[in-house]
Amino acid sequence: xxxxxxxxxxxxxxxxxxxxxxxxxxxxxxxxxxxxxxxxxxxxxxxxxxxxxxxxxxxxxxxxxxxxxxxxxxxxxxxxxxxxxxxxxxxxxxxxxxxxxxxxxxxxxxxxxxxxxxxxxxxxxxxxxxxxxxxxxxxxxxxxxxxxxxxxxxxxxxxxxxxxxxxxxxxxxxxxxxxxxxx
Amino acid sequence: xxxxxxxxxxxxxxxxxxxxxxxxxxxxxxxxxxxxxxxxxxxxxxxxxxxxxxxxxxxxxxxxxxxxxxxxxxxxxxxxxxxxxxxxxxxxxxxxxxxxxxxxxxxxxxxxxxxxxxxxxxxxxxxxxxxxxxxxxxxxxxxxxxxxxxxxxxxxxxxxxxxxxxxxxxxxxxxxxxxxxxxxxxxxxxxxxxxxxxxxxxxxxxxxxxxxxxxxxxxxxxxxxxxxxxxxxxxxxxxxxxxxxxxxxxxxxxxxxxxxxxxxxxxxxxxxxxxxxxxxxxxxxxxxxxxxxxxxxxxxxxxxxxxxxxxxxxxxxxxxxxxxxxxxxxxxxxxxxxxxxxxxxxxxxxxxxxxxxxxxxxxxxxxxxxxxxxxxxxxxxxxxxxxxxxxxxxxxxxxxxxxxxxxxxxxxxxxxxxxxxxxxxxxxxxxxxxxxxxxxxxxxxxxxxxxxxxxxxxxxxxxxxxxxxxxxxxxxxxxxxxxxxxxxxxxxxxxxxxxxxxxxxxxxxxxxxxxxxxxxxxxxxxxxxxxxxxxxxxxxxxxxxxxxxxxxxxxxxxxxxxxxxxxxxxxxxxxxxxxxxxxxxxxxxxxxxxxxxxx
Numbered sequence: 001x002x003x004x005x006x007x008x009x010x011x012x013x014x015x016x017x018x019x020x021x022x023x024x025x026x027x028x029x030x031x032x033x034x035x036x037x038x039x040x041x042x043x044x045x046x047x048x049x050x051x052x053x054x055x056x057x058x059x060x061x062x063x064x065x066x067x068x069x070x071x072x073x074x075x076x077x078x079x080x081x082x083x084x085x086x087x088x089x090x091x092x093x094x095x096x097x098x099x100x101x102x103x104x105x106x107x108x109x110x111x112x113x114x115x116x117x118x119x120x121x122x123x124x125x126x127x128x129x130x131x132x133x134x135x136x137x138x139x140x141x142x143x144x145x146x147x148x149x150x151x152x153x154x155x156x157x158x159x160x161x162x163x164x165x166x167x168x169x170x171x172x173x174x175x176x177x178x179x180x181x182x183x
Numbered sequence: 184x185x186x187x188x189x190x191x192x193x194x195x196x197x198x199x200x201x202x203x204x205x206x207x208x209x210x211x212x213x214x215x216x217x218x219x220x221x222x223x224x225x226x227x228x229x230x231x232x233x234x235x236x237x238x239x240x241x242x243x244x245x246x247x248x249x250x251x252x253x254x255x256x257x258x259x260x261x262x263x264x265x266x267x268x269x270x271x272x273x274x275x276x277x278x279x280x281x282x283x284x285x286x287x288x289x290x291x292x293x294x295x296x297x298x299x300x301x302x303x304x305x306x307x308x309x310x311x312x313x314x315x316x317x318x319x320x321x322x323x324x325x326x327x328x329x330x331x332x333x334x335x336x337x338x339x340x341x342x343x344x345x346x347x348x349x350x351x352x353x354x355x356x357x358x359x360x361x362x363x364x365x366x367x368x369x370x371x372x373x374x375x376x377x378x379x380x381x382x383x384x385x386x387x388x389x390x391x392x393x394x395x396x397x398x399x400x401x402x403x404x405x406x407x408x409x410x411x412x413x414x415x416x417x418x419x420x421x422x423x424x425x426x427x428x429x430x431x432x433x434x435x436x437x438x439x440x441x442x443x444x445x446x447x448x449x450x451x452x453x454x455x456x457x458x459x460x461x462x463x464x465x466x467x468x469x470x471x472x473x474x475x476x477x478x479x480x481x482x483x484x485x486x487x488x489x490x491x492x493x494x495x496x497x498x499x500x501x502x503x504x505x506x507x508x509x510x511x512x513x514x515x516x517x518x519x520x521x522x523x524x525x526x527x528x529x530x531x532x533x534x535x536x537x538x539x540x541x542x543x544x545x546x547x548x549x550x551x552x553x554x555x556x557x558x559x560x561x562x563x564x565x566x567x568x569x570x571x572x573x574x575x576x577x578x579x580x581x582x583x584x585x586x587x588x589x590x591x592x593x594x595x596x597x598x599x600x601x602x603x604x605x606x607x608x609x610x611x612x613x614x615x616x617x618x619x620x621x622x623x624x625x626x627x628x629x630x631x632x633x634x635x636x637x638x639x640x641x642x643x644x645x646x647x648x649x650x651x652x653x654x655x656x657x658x659x660x661x662x663x664x665x666x667x668x669x670x671x672x673x674x675x676x677x678x679x680x681x682x683x684x685x686x687x688x689x690x691x692x693x694x695x696x697x698x699x700x701x702x703x704x705x706x707x708x709x710x711x712x713x714x715x716x717x718x719x720x721x722x723x724x725x726x727x728x729x730x731x732x733x734x735x736x737x738x739x740x741x742x743x744x745x746x747x748x749x750x751x752x753x754x755x756x757x758x759x760x761x762x763x764x765x766x767x768x769x770x771x772x773x774x775x776x777x778x779x780x781x782x
Contacts (some may be wrong), residue, residue, distance in 0.1 A: 032245040110237035126205060129235040130242040135208065154202035157231050164234060 122155035317400035343380025356428035360732030422501035437675020603634035694720030
């Protein structure tokens with residue numbers, strides 16, 4: 001498997017095969033990430049396409065010394081997702097679906113709680129926990145200092161933990177209520 | 184109590200480090216010591232870990248759900264289809280584009296019929312005989328792209344509505360203003376508006392090429408077209424005469440007239456531009472689309488059609504010249520002339536191919552074409568509910584325009600006028616003698632009434648003054664006045680000076696006219712010409728076009744005329760003194776114009 005520089009060199013030279021391979025490898029994971037961040041599967045798919053299009057059209061934006069190709073890809077996706085939310089005009093950017101506890105017993109409580117987090121916290125947590133991006137890469141993606149990454153990650157984890165604990169408690173007590181309220 | 188408070192304080196302080204520890208980051212020894220000894224912090228660390236595991240489990244499940252058993256392409260195709268089913272009502276799909284079709288056909292029936300006749304009718308325009316192939320190729324491109332287009336989700340945009348309104352206004356202006364180009368172009372603007380209104384910008388971007396290609400089917404107004412193609416024809420004539428001369432054929436070129444010992448070539452077409460230009464440009468675009476994938480090269484190929492058209496035209500004239508010189512002058516006409524036309528078109532194609540080969544040789548393609556996966560804008564679900572409103576508005580506007588135009592549908596007023604042949608042959612002391620126009624020239628000039636007459640002052644030794652009057656009772660069908668700006672150089676008379684002067688003549692308000700000093704083989708002539716319609720004289724052909732539209736709307740008339748007075752100049756005579764010398768003649772002509780060119 002070629003390293004990032006080699007992959008990027010090929011892509012920036014217009015090697016569609018390399019780009020296609022990169023797309024095949026990363027598109028599904030990116031789609032999963034965006035589905036979690038945006039909450040709207042169709043819009044998430046749009047943003048995936050837009051992300052790869054931007055990457056292909058502007059191959060000079062990647063700087064290997066600042067992170068991996070994948071981190072660069074997720075950085076573009078994050079910006080586009082933020083744009084999408086801005087266009088929606090929503091202030092807290094939480095995913096609001098009218099799903100109740102009783103209807104989502106098969107769904108992980110964490111997954112349900114995760115959707116209640118603000119968009120920025122969802123992004124940060126997912127990129128760290130699932131995609132394994134380093135603090136340095138997250139700092140570049142979010143355009144914040146590394147120290148701020150640490151404190152925001154903590155804030156996100158703590159917020160998720162509290163929601164999770166509340167929901168777990170509610171499920172144990174058998175409560176069946178709508179969860180559209182922001183816990 | 185105090186101990187317990189200190190413990191909580193420390194946990195809160197250490198919590199951020201617990202999170203960092205969870206990420207495998209190093210933490211300060213003090214924080215590490217606390218976490219190692221604190222059950223609360225260890226529980227928090229465990230919970231953070233559980234949360235992380237749950238998130239990764241969720242990611243795995245999602246990944247399996249999204250792409251587990253299918254390729255990304257299949258996933259995309261499936262979700263596109265799903266999305267189409269879920270987000271698009273029939274109002275927003277093809278039906279919305281097809282439903283107004285009968286209305287559009289009704290609205291544009293006469294315009295489309297006229298366009299069709301201009302392409303292939305008995306009196307078709309040779310500059311645009313390729314037009315019939317343009318919509319067919321556009322349809323072919325749409326058919327080729329049908330899968331891609333089908334996969335694009337509807338994202339209707341209200342931005343299309345202003346375009347629809349604009350197109351209908353342009354149509355009304357075009358029809359009432361007797362301006363064919365505007366009427367025809369309005370159809371393309373309407374199509375763009377409807378596509379954006381019902382399908383959105385993404386869809387429009389996807390059909391941008393076939394849509395823009397349709398512009399090649401619409402004849403460009405002569406006033407603009409000749410401006411572009413005439414200099415190219417002149418260049419072709421220059422190149423051809425230089426080649427013929429180099430090949431030992433005695434040749435004299437006067438503008439676009441190539442005079443050989445046996446005959447003169449291109450006389451009738453002297454003031455026309457290169458006719459094959461548009462056909463070749465269209466062919467170059469088609470060729471580029473089918474054969475080449477790089478957009479830059481496609482554009483270069485389309486632009487290359489200009490020098491290729493000049494080259495091919497030069498070769499055609501050279502071939503004709505050689506046939507005339509070494510075989511039979513009759514070969515310049517009839518079958519051989521037509522055959523040469525086809526031959527040169529094939530030669531043009533060959534040149535295009537060679538150029539493309541050169542591009543590919545010196546500039547090979549770096550891998551596959553840069554086409555990323557298609558991008559689509561986020562859907563706008565809020566817009567869906569307005570689908571019917573959009574449909575009703577668009578069809579309502581089209582219907583209203585059609586009804587308005589039907590209600591205003593009135594036959595153009597063609598005013599009766601005295602034939603120009605009855606224009607007085609005696610103007611004071613000036614006696615005139617008609618100069619007949621040959622059939623070829625009349626065909627080039629188009630349907631109108633023409634007078635060419637040489638006048639001479641019997642009481643003086645002044646040279647002849649030529650009066651040319653061209654009156655067009657209707658310019659609604661696209662027939663328009665040929666500008667002397669092209670016809671004079673086309674006949675070999677090169678402009679030395681030109682300016683616009685104000686003619687202040689007795690009995691008429693002052694008006695502007697063009698004054699040219701032209702020369703050929705040492706002889707100089709002064710030319711005064713202006714456009715005349717409804718007792719108004721203007722120098723600029725563009726202003727003449729503007730007034731044509733205005734008068735057509737205001738008076739339902741599109742008649743107009745060109746008045747040209749030409750006189751030999753004496754050696755050393757200034758344009759001003761020559762103009763002053765012509766003043767008595769001009770003063771005699773202008774008051775009579777309204778009798779022959781209706782007010």
